[in-house]
Amino acid sequence: MTPILELINIRVGYGQSVVLQDVSLNLREGEIVCLLGANGAGKTTTTRVVSGLLAPWAGEIRYAGENIATVPAHKRVELGICLSPEGRQVFPNFSVYENLLLGSFSKKARLRRTEMFDEVYGLFPRLAERRKQKAGLMSGGEQQMLAIGRALMGCPKLLMLDEPSLGLGPKIIIDVYEAVASIAKRGLSILFVEQNVQAALMIAHRGYVLANGHIAAEGTSAELRSSPLVQEAFLGKKPSRQDLSEVHRA
């Protein structure tokens, strides 16, 4: 079966500096895949490439088998690629309801708006309670729920979450992750970026470890959890070739 998302030899950066050297990864339908890595490893850049906010210098982005590297960001939302961005980026002066409404701006999503509202409010009852409140006045956890809810309003087939646990307390992280897991049960594919390794490997099926713009390791959650390489990638040590081949064998 063709994977829903496949990155092939992606190379990209900003200005002079290269951020992703040569990144290949894939995601099958219904899978939860996490992208781990230290600060500056290129995790957010990967989500920006997939969502179309950044054009790759080289390489292919295949979505359901088709190369979408030249499709602009707003068209990718119509295709079903929705992103809950790093730092949440909800509109602070908009109410919760208006933020969600904007999430369903694309033509396809507009037709299913009422249904999606029910779904999002069902998933995050807190948002339903606060639907008239300004997003900027809510707590970090609630804003994160809103950012995920807003991405869901676009009726995604592939949902990307960039650091959903950033700046949240441990209890809220669990709430958010339970919601993510229950979203995945509906058949969505989820690619999410995380620094919080323990939390991420709890819900992910598979994971990739990014270090210095390369995929340093990949494997199932169980494999990654027991890998010494994951530790090293987070401490910033450059993994040796021998380590790499070990993980690939595993």
Place this chain on the structure above:
Amino acid sequence: MNTRTFGLLLGAVVLIVILSIPVFGSPSAVDITFRTCSLIALAVSWNLMASAGLISLGHSAFFGLGGYVVILSANLLGMPFWISLIASLAAGALFGSGLALITGRLRGIYFAITTLAASEGLRVIAVMLPALTGGAKGAFLDAKYYPGTFTVNMGMSLAAAVTCLIAWRMSQSRIHYAFRAMRANEGAAQMLGIYPLKFRCAIMAVSGAVASLVGGIEAFHGGYLDPAIAFDLHITITSQIAPILGGIYTLSGPIIGAVATVFIGDATRLSLGHIEGVSLLVFGLILVFSILYLPQGIRGGLSDLWRRRSATAEPTKMAKP
């Protein structure tokens, strides 16, 4: 009565007043209405762009363009009043969307400077093409194309009315969310499937068309145009003072602000006009103080007052906002 019905009612009254004064009003009332309507249309047009995060420092570009299109299409092509106004409308829309395409992803101050440059550029072009525009000497509208005072005044009232209706219609539709989102965070808007360039082109076409139409009617009204009048910085400034004074990013703000600006301007000129320069000084001071003490504009101040009064009248309502 809630604020929505109140607003609609007020809007209807304003429409009736500005459309009936050219028919029944005294000459001075007609003149004041003409100037107010001109500023209402310009202010609403400026505010439309501002609402999408596009601060224009070059509204005189559209204004002057419309004026020259009217004079040229009447003098050279013999087009009647309404047709040449449609030509100026089209020219403004084209220029606006063209400017949107050229400025691309420029935001904030960079965008503002580009619009300022566009206006200056058009002014220089008008000076350098004396064969067409009369150059610095200016150009007169051939008197036989003057449609009469009533038509010109009515035209301006209609222009203001239609502009307000367009702005109202937009505020009711879903696209105003797109504009607000672009203003707040263009990157996030893009992630949600909003294509900013498309909306930029659309809003600048509408805004440019309106400002250009006003310039066209003003050219009929004045009968004469030179580059300094057409691309006057004063136009740019008043068309943003009015929305800021009245309440930026709102529907009624630019209208209230335009009325207030004309009123304050006239009041200071009539009462202090005999002392050289003092009227402008007082006009400026009033503007400075109103922006200091009414940061949300007159509209914001009024709704604060309204809320406070209803809060003291019915203290029980305070509990659930």
